Amino acid sequence: MSRALQWLLPHPYLTLLLALVWIILQNEISAGMFVFGLILGIIIPWSTSVWWPDTPKGFRVSRMVPYILIVLWDIVVANLQVAWIVLTVPNAKLKPAWIVVPLDLRQPEAITVLAGTITLTPGTVSADLSNEGHSLLVHVLHTEDPDSVRDDIKQRYEKRLTEIFS
Amino acid sequence: MTLQIIGIYATGICLLIGAGFVLVGVIGLLKFNDSMTRLHAPTKVGTMGIGMLLLGSMLHSFSLADGSFHETLIMAFLFVTAPISANFIAKVHLHRRDCTTPPPPPRDDTWSSLEGDLELQAGAAQK
Numbered sequence: 146m147s148r149a150l151q152w153l154l155p156h157p158y159l160t161l162l163l164a165l166v167w168i169i170l171q172n173e174i175s176a177g178m179f180v181f182g183l184i185l186g187i188i189i190p191w192s193t194s195v196w197w198p199d200t201p202k203g204f205r206v207s208r209m210v211p212y213i214l215i216v217l218w219d220i221v222v223a224n225l226q227v228a229w230i231v232l233t234v235p236n237a238k239l240k241p242a243w244i245v246v247p248l249d250l251r252q253p254e255a256i257t258v259l260a261g262t263i264t265l266t267p268g269t270v271s272a273d274l275s276n277e278g279h280s281l282l283v284h285v286l287h288t289e290d291p292d293s294v295r296d297d298i299k300q301r302y303e304k305r306l307t308e309i310f311s
Numbered sequence: 312m313t314l315q316i317i318g319i320y321a322t323g324i325c326l327l328i329g330a331g332f333v334l335v336g337v338i339g340l341l342k343f344n345d346s347m348t349r350l351h352a353p354t355k356v357g358t359m360g361i362g363m364l365l366l367g368s369m370l371h372s373f374s375l376a377d378g379s380f381h382e383t384l385i386m387a388f389l390f391v392t393a394p395i396s397a398n399f400i401a402k403v404h405l406h407r408r409d410c411t412t413p414p415p416p417p418r419d420d421t422w423s424s425l426e427g428d429l430e431l432q433a434g435a436a437q438k
Binding site for chain 2: 166169170172220221223224227228231232236239241243245247260261263264265266268270271272273274275276277278279280282284286
């Protein structure tokens with residue numbers, strides 16, 4: 146029974162997300178739209194499951210919510226900081242740096258979320274992954290102390306992500 | 312009636328803030344002279360600028376007519392796709408050596424964008 150369910154719903158959260166996206170796209174909440182969204186949410190993950198065979202194990206939605214709130218807050222702060230740097234720091238005084246973040250995360254989905262978070266937050270862009278995926282290359286716009294930026298990323302984001310994808 | 316007026320003023324403030332952030336992003340894009348630092352301004356300031364413009368649009372639709380949730384979808388897709396395009400631009404810069412060379416990774420051989428180059432170098436050395 147559970148195997149049949151797993152075959153039909155390879156990514157249950159994706160099914161719910163697709164149904165939700167469909168309802169928002171319609172801009173109205175009705176039972177018919179919800180049912181049609183669910184049908185789409187079942188057909189799309191089922192027909193594309195060949196390209197995403199490994200479901201991330203132990204994904205905790207309850208821990209994801211505070212993480213998203215923290216990231217949203219950081220995005221607002223980051224925008225103000227970057228805007229301030231753009232407007233006030235002259236090019237000659239700008240101190241861009243490469244930093245290398247050693248990764249404890251092993252799941253591809255978790256690393257993707259971490260890289261996306263880094264790009265969206267304080268003056269950092271994730272540029273590349275090492276060829277076997279053990280470290281992440283991050284470019285910092287302006288920093289006095291590259292090591293503290295690295296520790297900040299590990300403490301603030303990676304620790305929470307290891308709890309989410311455990 | 313008063314709620315409508317508050318909504319319109321809030322919409323106006325959101326549009327002003329959003330336009331300001333977009334302007335700062337453009338200034339950054341023009342001002343910085345290194346290809347990697349130039350990537351920072353539009354990726355971050357752009358998301359916030361467009362986010363505020365969309366928030367203004369939502370407030371407008373809620374205060375004047377039926378509410379609309381389409382904007383949350385635009386924001387969600389924007390926040391998911393912006394890091395990926397930034398990542399690809401950064402990878403192109405790395406691959407074409409348009410920027411300062413990054414330090415080598417501590418545990419693995421090299422960065423994945425530079426991996427093909429290593430093989431090319433090894434092939435050239437063998438010849």
